[in-house]
Amino acid sequence: MIHRLLAVLSLAFLCGSAVNAEPFVQGGPIGSQTSDGYNALGPVVQQPIDFPHYRHAKDMGINCMYCHTGARRGYVSVIPREDKCIGCHQNIESVKDKPRIKKLFEYWDKKEPIPWKKVNDLPDFVRFNHERHIQRFYFRQDRPVREVCGYCHGDVANMTVDRRVKSLSMGWCVSCHEKDHKESVTNMKTSHGPNECWQCHK
Amino acid sequence: MSITNLLNNWSFYRNKRPYRGQYDLNRQYGEYKWAMAVDLDICTGCNACTTACYAENNLPVVGKHRFEHGQVMHWIRIERYWDEKMGEFPEQGTSFLPMMCQQCEAAPCETVCPVAATSHTNDGLNSQNYHRCIGSRYCSANCPFKVRYFNWWNYPSTAWPAPLEDQLNPDVTVRTKGVMEKCTFCVQRLSEAKSRARTEYRLVRDGEVLPACAQACPTGAISFGNIVDPESKIAKMWKNQQVDLYKDMQEKDNTVRGYRILEDLRPFPSVMYMERVRDAEA
Amino acid sequence: MSESGINRRDFLKVLGLGGSSLALTGCGNTDVQSGVEVVMPNVHPEDFVVPGLSVFYASTCTQCGSACGVMGRVREGRVLKLEGNPESKISGGKICGLGQAAVQAQYNPDRLTQPMVKEGDKLVPTTWEKAMALLDDKTGPKSGISGEQFAFVTGATSGHLKALIQNYMDSLGSKNHFVYEAVSPAIGFAANRQVYGVDMPRLHLDKAKLIVSFGSDFLGTGASPVHFAREYAKFRKAPRGTLVQIEPKMTMTGANADRWIPIIPGTEGVFALGVANELLNHEEYVRATSPDIVALVRKYDRETVSRATGVRPELVAHVAALLWEKTPSLVISGASAEGHVHGVQNAMAIQLLNKILGNVGKTVDGQAQSPFPQIAPSAGSFAALKAMNDEMGGGKFKAVFIHGANPVFTAPSFMGFRENLRKAPFKVAFVDAIDETAQECDLVLPILTAVEDFGSHVAWYQPEGVEVSIQQPLMEKLHADTRSMGDIMLDLVKVRRAEEYKAWPDFFSYLKTAVVAVKPVVKYTDTDEHFWYDVLSHGLIQVDAPQQEVGANFAAAALDLSSSAPVQDPKFPFYLIPSERHNFRDGRHANLGWLQESPDPLTTVVWDSWAEIHPKTAASMGISEGDYLEIASQNGMLKVKAYLFPGIHPDAISIPLGQGHEALGRFAQGVGVNPFRILDPVFEKSTGEIAMYGTRVSVRKTGSKETVVKDEGPYNTQLGRKLVVTLPADVAQLSKEI
Amino acid sequence: MSKSHMLALFNDFDEASAAIRELKASNLEGFDLKDVTLKSPIEHPEIEELLGKRPVYVQLFTFFGATFGALLGFLFISSAQATFLMQPKGGKPIIPIPPDMVLTYELFILGGVYITVLGFFIGAKLPMKRHKLYNARVSEDQIGILIKAEDTAMPAIKDLFTKHRALEIIGEGGK
Amino acid sequence: MINTFEEREVEVERRFVRKEKDIREDIAWAKINSDVLRSLERPRMLFWVIFLGSLALFMFGVSCEIYQYETGLGVANLDNPQVWGLYIATFIFWIGMSHSGTLLSAILHLMHADWRKPIYRFAEAMTTFSLMTAGLFVMVHLGRVWQFYYVVAYPNERWTWPNFQSPLVWDATAIFTYLTSSMIFLYIGMIPDLAICRDNATGFRKRFYTFLSLGWMGTDRQWANFRVTYLTVACFLIPLAVSVHSIVATDFAVSQQPGWHITSFPPYFVAGALYSGCAAIITLFIVLRYVFRFEEYMTMPILEKTAKLTFAISMVWTYLNLVEYSATWYGDDMYAKQALIYRATGDYAVFWWSMNFLGSVVPFTLAFKKLRNHIPTMLVVSILLNVGMWLERWMIVSPTFANGIYPWTMDHDQWPAWVQWGMVAGSFGWFNMLFMLFCKIFPSVSMYEVKEMVYHRSLHTKAHGEPSVNHELAAEGGTAS
DSSP, rough: OOOHHHHHHHHHHHHHHOOOOOOOOOSSTTTTTTSOOOBBOOOOOOOOOOOHHIIIIIIOOOHHHHHHGGGGGGGSOOOOOOHHHHHHHTOGGGTTSSSSHHHHHHHHTTTTOOOESSSBBBOEEEEEEEEHHHIIIIIIOOOHHHHHHHHHHHOOOGOOOOOOOOOOOOOHHHHHHTTTTESSSSSSOEOOOOOHHHHHOO | EEEHHHHHHHHTTOOOSSTTTTOOOOOTTTSOOEEEEEEETTOOOOOOHHHHHHHHOOOOOHHHHHHHHHHHOOOSSEEOOOOOTOSSTTOOOOOEEEOOOOTTTTHHHHHHHOOOEEOTTTTOOOETTTOOOOOOOHHHHOOSSEEEEOOOOOOOOOOOTTTTTGGGGGOOOOOOOTTEEEESSSHHHHHHHHHHHHHTSSSSOSSOOOHHHHHOOOOOOOOEEEEEESSSSSHHHHHTTTTOOTTTOOOOOOOOOOEEEEEEEEOOOSSEOEEEEEHHHH | OOOOOOOSSSSGOOOOOOOOOOBBSSSSSOOSSSSSSEOOSSSOOOOTTTSSSSSSEEEEESSSTTEEEEEEEEEEHHHHHEOOOOOOOTTOOOHHHHHHHHHHTTTOOBBBBSSSETEEEEEEEHHHHHHHHHHHHHHEEEEGGGGGGEEEEEEEEEHHHHHHHHHHHHHTTTOOOOOSSSSHHHHHHHHHHHTTTSSSSETTTTTOEEEEEEEETTTTTOOHHHHHHHHHHHHHHOOOOOOEEEESSSHHHHHHSEEEEEOOOTTTTHHHHHHHHHHHHHHHHHHHHHHHHHHHHHTHHHHHHHHHHHHOOHHHHHHHHHHSSSSSSEEEEEHHSSSSHHHHHHHHHHHHHHHHHHHHHEEHHHHHHHOOGGSBBOOOOHHHHHHHHHHHHOOOOOOEEESSSOOHHSSSSOOOHHHHHHSEEEEEEEESSHHHHHHHEEEEEEEETTTTOOOOEOOOOOOEOOOOEEESSSSSSSTOOOBBBHHHHHHHHHHOOOOHHOOOOHHHHHHHHHHHHHTTTOOOSSOOHHHHHHHHHHHHHHHHHBBBOOOOOOOOOGGTTTTOOOOOTSSSSSEEEOOTTTBBBBBTTTTTTTHSSSSOTTTBSSSSSSEEEEEHHHHHOOTTTTTTEEETTEEEEEEEEEEEOSSBBBTTTEEEOOOBSSSSSSTTTOOOGGGGOOOOOOOOOTTTTTTOOEEEEEEEEEEOOOOOOSSSOOOOOOOOOOSSSSSEEETGGGGGGG | OOOEEEEEESSHHHHHHHHHHHHHHOOOTTGGGGGGGESSSSSOHHHHHOOOOOOOOOOHHHHHHHHHHHHHHHHHHHHHHHHHHTOTTTSSOOSSSHHHHHHHHHHHHHHHHHHHHHHHHTTTTOOOOOOOOOOGGGGTTTTEEEEEEGGGGGGHHHHHHHTTTTSEEEEEEEE | OOOHHHHHHHHHHHHHOOOSSSTTTTTHHHHHHHHHHHTTOOOOHHHHHHHHHHHHHHHHHHHHHHHHHHHHHGGTTTOOOOOHHHHHHHHHHHHHHHHHIIIIIHHHTTTTTTGGGTTTHHHHHHHHHHHHHHHHHHHHHHHTTGGGGGGGGOTTTTOOOOOOTTTTHHHHHHHHHHHHHEEEHHHHHHHHHHHHHHOOHHHHHHHHHHHHHTOEEEEEEEHHHHHHHHHHHHHHHHHHHHHHHHHHHHHHSOOOTTTTTTTTTHHHHHHHHHHHHHHHHHHHHHHHHTTTTTTTSSSSHHHHHHHHHHHHHHHHHHHHHHHHHHHHHHHOOHHHHHHHHHHHHSHHHHHHHHIIIIIIGGGGGGGGGHHHHHHHHHHHHHHHHHHHHHHHHHHHHHHHHHHOOOOOOOOOOOOOOOOHHHHHHHHHHHHHHHHHHHHHHOSOOOHHHHHHHHHHHHHHHHTTTTOOOOOOHHHHHHHHH
C-alpha cells in the first residue's frame, strides 16, 4: 500500500499534476469501494451477537442513523442503547425465537450491556467528528445515507457483522479534506475540509 | 503537490503572517480568532485558574522533587513580582501575572519545530500536536515566555495512581514522556462549541465557550472570545484598549491600560493584558 | 466502566458506554484497529445522555463552608470537573481552586474504601455488618450508654445532615454535640453580636469606594472567598475603589491592596482607635458619636498609636484622611486582628470606624434571616473542642463520634488531645480518608465524598436572600464498600426511633421529603416530583427572606484597649503568625495533589512548609533562603526552611497552616510542619477561643540548608521588562472601559 | 590480424615519457597512440599530455548534478510546503524564501557531489576488473606502459621499450 | 657566547638559510609504501587495551541512553528553561571538530599547500567520525527518538512533511550532505591507496581491499578523472563546510534568545569549528606520529605549520568573540546585555572565564617557535584548546537558558546530571573507537600523495639545485619519541 502511494506521489510530483481521491462510489463487494489505494480490509471481528446489518439496512431499509443516533449530533456515532433494540424487537413476534434475538433478550433480562467490539477504532488521540460529516454531506448536500456513511464504512448494508474496509489513515483523511466540496445542495460555494492539526488530534 | 498549484497560489503562499484581513468573517476559514484579555487589576493571584487547568487538561502532578528541578507542568502559572522600587515593605502590594501560552500570531516556536508539530490553526491558535512531536524542545528554547512544558518523565504511568486516572478528561490526550505541551485555550471546548454552532447554521455566540481558566476565575479577570466578531466583548475590549492584533507597536493614549507582553520581540500575542492600577495617593 | 445495575437513584442511570478513552501518546492505542476494544452500550439511560457528550449536574461544593453552587461535568458516568453554578448567588458561576480539587478527593488513591476496626494498635479491615454490630454494641440501647457519656465532634455543619445529627443526639438524650473548627470565625462573631446584634453582617464590597481591612483575607480564606472575589471585581471597576490593608503579614488580600501597612500583631484595635481619633477632628463625626466613646478615642493620638503599633504616625492620619475623602467606605476586621487575647475588643474597635463613618446600613447591613433554623449553619469554635477535651480528659465519655474534623491534627499540643482521646473507650470516625484522628479511633467508617452523596447546605454568609444549596451525587459511588454519612446517621437514629423514621429507607428519601416540604415557602405550585427535579436541576433553593436588623452598639468600656500591649518576653522575641492558606485552610485538604502543587500566591512555595521572615531580620541574623530554622515556642519546636519575605512585620515569623500531616495519604504525609502543634495556651478573654496570633517564638538558625521548592525563579522582580505595568489610579480612565 | 597487449615497466617518468615520445613519432603499422595506457603510482599530467587529447567529462556531470539538485530541491521543498495542509506558520509565509534557499543550497551541493562522483565512476570506468597485465609494482614505484597493437607491430615496440631501459616487458602470453 | 660581530652574523645567516624541509625528497617510494602499510599490521596489546577502554566508555554512554530512553529525559536533569544542556553543546563541539578535515583536504588542496599531504587523511577520517558522533547527540537529545523519522522528508501515508523552515531541518540536511560528501571524499581520495593495500595484502584482507579499490590500476584515464573529481568535490566541500557550521549557528542565531540572537554567530561558529578541528589535528598528529613512528612523514615543520595555522584561526576566533561581547555591550539590547553580565559574573562565571582563557590566551604559546617545536607542550596545549572550545559551546547553550528573556523562569542551578556527562564521555569513547579502527584498516597517511610530494619536491630541487641541508629530522623525532 505504502509503495503504491509512494509511486503515485512521486509520479504526481514529477508530472506536476495533483493527486485527488476519486468521488464516492456506491455499493460493490467489500474492499472494492474505492480505487484510491486506501482500501484495507480489516480483520473479521467476532461480536457477541452476529448483528445482521443487511437485514436492517438493506432488507428493511432502515436509515443508519435510526440506531446510530449520535452520528448527527456528536463526536461518537453511538452503539445503540439496548432498550432501542428491545423497543422494536419486543413487537416483532416473527423473529422472537431466532437465536440472535434470544441472545439479545438474555442480555436485556439480565440488564447487562452487550460487549460489542469496536470495528472502526481510531487511535485514542484522534477525535473524529461524525456530526460534522453527516451534517455536511447528508443533511446539506442531501446525498443518500448509504453513500455518505459508506464513504468511510463501506457497503455495510451488504454485511452481516461490520468489517473495516478503509485504511482510515491520516493520509486518507487528508486526501478528502484537501478536495473542495459543495456547501450544500443550493449553495454552490465550495470549500475544503479543515486542515489544522487540532481539528482531529486532541 | 503540483507546480500549477504553486504558480496559481503563489501570492497566497507568500503572504507574511499575520497580515491584515487574515481573520475575516467573510472567509469561511477565518471566522474565528480566539483572543484573551487579562485584567491585572482584578487578578487576585488565587490560582483558581491553575487548578482548573489541571482538572481540564489532564496536567500531571509532578511532586516535590520534580517541581524542585523545574519540571512542573502548569500550563498557566501565576507569577508574583515585587516592585523594583520597593522599600522595606511592599507598600503597594504585589503584582500577579497569570502567564499562559500567548498564542502568538507570529509565534517564534512555530517556525523552529523540525516536524511541524506546532503550527497555526485557522482560528489563530498556536496548535501543539503531541503525536507529531519528537521532543527536540527547540520550541521551548525559542519561546520568549517560556510557557511550553516538556514531559521529562513518563507521567501516564506515575502521575495518576488508580483510581485518580478516572478523573482524566477523555477529550484531552494524556501526554507521554518526550513530548512538548502547552496551553491550548482549551481547544477541546472550542471545537465542541464550533461544531455545535455549525450544526445550527451560526457562529459561536459570545460567551458560549470559555477556557477552563476564564470560566473558573472568581473575579472574572480573564476574558475570552472571538475577536473577529466586532460585537463580541473581547473585540470591544481590544478596541477600547487600543490594542491592535496586527501591530507590533501600539500607539495608544497613556490613560489606556491594554498592552501585550514582550511586544518588542514582535510575536504578536493573542493575549492582551490590562495594566495593574494602584491608587498612588493611598 | 460498566456499572449499570438498576439503582435507586434512577436519574443517575447513565453509566455504560466504554471508550473512556484516555489518549496516551506513545502508549495505548496508537493505530487504527478492529475488534480490540470493547464498547458497552447503555442499557436504559436517560434521554439526555449521549455518549461522548458531557452532562452537567448541579450540586454544591463542600470544600469549605461557603456552600458555592457548582456544576459537575459528567462523562460516561465519571465526574470530571466542577464548574461554578451560574444560578448560585454565592458562586455566580465561578469556583476557586479548592473547589476544583474536590474531584481529586473523590478519586484519591488513598481513600478509605472499607470499614476499619482497631485490633491492637492497628486498624484492620472489617465488614459493614460487623462494624454496625460493633456500633450497636457500644452505643445501642443495650450498651446502656447515657447521653452524658456520648460525644459527637463535627466540623461546622448545616443542612439536613445537621438536623439528622441533632435528632440522633436527641434520641440518645445527649447534648454533647461539639462543633469544632480549628480556624473559626467565632471571635469575629462574638464582636459582631455585641456591635450589630448578628453573627455576621452582610458586607457590600461593591458599594464601597474605600475598604480598610484589618487583616481580613476576604479574597483568600474569609467567609465566602468566591463571592467576595466577585464583589471585589466589581469594587475595582469604575469608580475604582481603594483597598487599604493593615496586617502583620501580607495575605492574598493584602497583596492586592493599594496600600499595605505592616503593623505589630495585636495592635490593630489601637490603630483603629487612632484613626477614629483623627476622624473625630471632623465635627459631623463627633456629632454622631456618643461622648464617652469620644472621650475614650481622644486618648489615642497619633504618637501614642504610632508607638504602640509601629506604624509611622503620618500613616494614621493618612488612613483617616482617605476615609474622610472616600465615602461610602467599609472597614473589615479579620483573623489577624481577632486572634488575640483582646480579639473581641480589637474587632469592636475596628467596627467602631464603620459606626463613626456611618457605614452601617450602607455598606454594612444584615443578611437575610433564614426561615429554616433547624438546618441553619452552626459555626464551629475552638471553645467547643476545649470543653470537650476537658471533659474527655476526666474520662467522662464512653463513646466519641468524630465527623468532619481532625482535632488530633489541629489541636495544639498543650491540650493533650490525643492522650485524652485515648481515654475514651470507643471512638468512631466517619471519614473518606484516614487522618490523624481516625488513626486514633476504634472504628473508622468510610463515607462517600461530596460528589457521590446527597446533602444540603446553608452557608453562614448569604449574599442575597437565603440559598439552600442542594448537593447531589455526580456519579455512582466509586468504592462499593463506602456509605453515605446520611444513611449511617439515619440507621443510627432508627435504632432508637424506628417508628418515626420508618418512612425513609435512606437519607435520599429523607432529604427529598424535607426539601419538598419547602415548597410552600418558595410558593411553588407544581407537583412534589416536579419541585424535586427542579431543585436538583438548579442545585439550590433560593428563598427570599427578610433582612436581619443590624444595630450599632458600642460601649466605651468594651473598647478599652489599654491592656492590649503585647507581653515582651526576651526568650521568645518573635510573634508567630500561623497563616491560613486559601488552598489548605486547616489542613483537611492537604491530600489533594492539585492543591499541593498549586503554588502559594505570595511565596510560590509548593509541597512544603516554610517560615516567612522579613529580609531585614534575616540579614541581621545571617539567615538566607533555605536555611533551616528552629522555631520554638513554650510548647514545642518546629524545624522549617526560611523564606525571605518582604511582606511581613520584621518582628514576626509566619508559618502556613495545613501541612505537617502524619496521616492522610501519600500526598499529605510527611510534607512540611504543623504550626498548630506549637501554639501557646493564649485565649481570647471573653470567648475562650484560642488566640491564634498570640504565640511568641524564638528563632534559631540550625546551619543546615536546603532548596526551597518554589515556582519563583532566582529573581523576584521584573528585571526591567514590561511584564506587569502599574498605572496610577488617577491616570487610568476605568469608566471609559468596557 | 589479431591484437594483443603488452606491458612495459619503467623506473621513472623520464624514461617512460621518452618511450612514449618515440612511440608517438614512430608511426608503426598496426599501432595507434590511443591504445597506449599509462599506469603510474601517482598522477602525472605532463605524460598524459603526450598521449594526446583524452577528454574528461566529469565537469559536465557536476554541472547537471548541481543544477538539478538545486532546481529539484527548490521545487520539491516549495511544493511540499504548498501541499502540506498543516504547514501555516505564524510570522512567516507558507513558502518562505530564505529557509528554502538554505535547503536549496544544501541540495545543490548534494546533487553536485553525488553526480560528480557518479561521473567519476563512469569516466574512470570504475568499478572494473583489473587488466590481466597489471603489475603490483605500478602501485609502488614503477611506471607501466600498456599498449595494444597488432601482433606484427609488437616486436618493434618491444625493441623500443628495451631501448628505453624498460625494467620488464610482459606480453599477453606471460612472456 | 657569541662575542664577535662576525660570529653573530653567521648565526643570523644560519637561522635564515637553514630552513627545514617538510619532507625529505629522497625517500624511496617503496619505503613509503612499507612504512605506511606497517601501520596496518597486527596491533599491539596496548591497542586492544585502549580500544577496549574506549568501547567500555562508549558502552557506558549507551547504557546512559538506554536508561534515559526508558525513564524519560528527566534523568538528565534538564528542566523547563534549561532544555538542551550538554547534549547540544557537545553536538556543536563534534560538528566543529569535523571542520578540520575539510580545511586540510579541501581548502589547502585548492591553495596548493602540499605540506597537508601527509596529514590530511586522518584529518578527513576525523571529520567523518566526529560527524557520526555529532549525529548521536541529535538522537540522544530527542524526547522521542523512536519517532526520529518524522524529520525525514519522504512521502508517507500521513501526508505530512517536515517543517522546512526549521533550522533543525536545515541542520539535518546539511549534516547529511556533509557526512555523505565527506565520506565520499575520503573514500575517493583513498582509492589509489586502497589499490596499494590490495597489492600488498593477502587472504581476506586482499579480497576486502580488492572490493574497495574497485579495480584501480592507476591508468592515465583514471588519474585524469580522479584529478578533476577530487578538485571538484573539494570545491564543493569548502562552501559546504562553511554552510554546515553556519547552519548550526542559525539554530541559535535565528532564535530570539539573548546571547544567541547575534549576527556574527555564523562566522563565529565557523572560526570556532576550524579552531577546535586544528587543535584536534595537532593532538592526533602527535599521537599518530608517536604510535606509528611516522616521524619521516609527519615532520616537525608540518606540525609547526599546523600550529601556526591554529594560532591564526585562534586569533580570528578571539576577534569574533570580542566583537560579540563588545557589540552586545555597546548595543541597547537589555536582554542580551543581562545575559552577558550573567555569563561573566553568574553561576557559570568560572567556566566562562576559563573558556576565554583557554581559547584566547593559551593559543599564544603557539606563537613561540620553541614551544611549537616542543612536542609535549603542543600535546598539552592542543588538548587545552579543545577543552576551551568545548566550554565555549557549553557557554553558548546553558547560560542563555539559565538567564533568558523571561525573568520568572530563569533557572540558575541546574547542573547536568551524570547521565549527561556519561553520554558526553561515551561520545569520546565512540569517536576513539572508530578512529582506532580506521587507523588499523585504512592507511592513515596518504601514500600516493606523499609520493607525489616527494616527487615534486625532488624535481624542484633538481631544477634549482638547492643544496640539501642536513636533516635533523631523525634526531628530533628521536627526542620526541
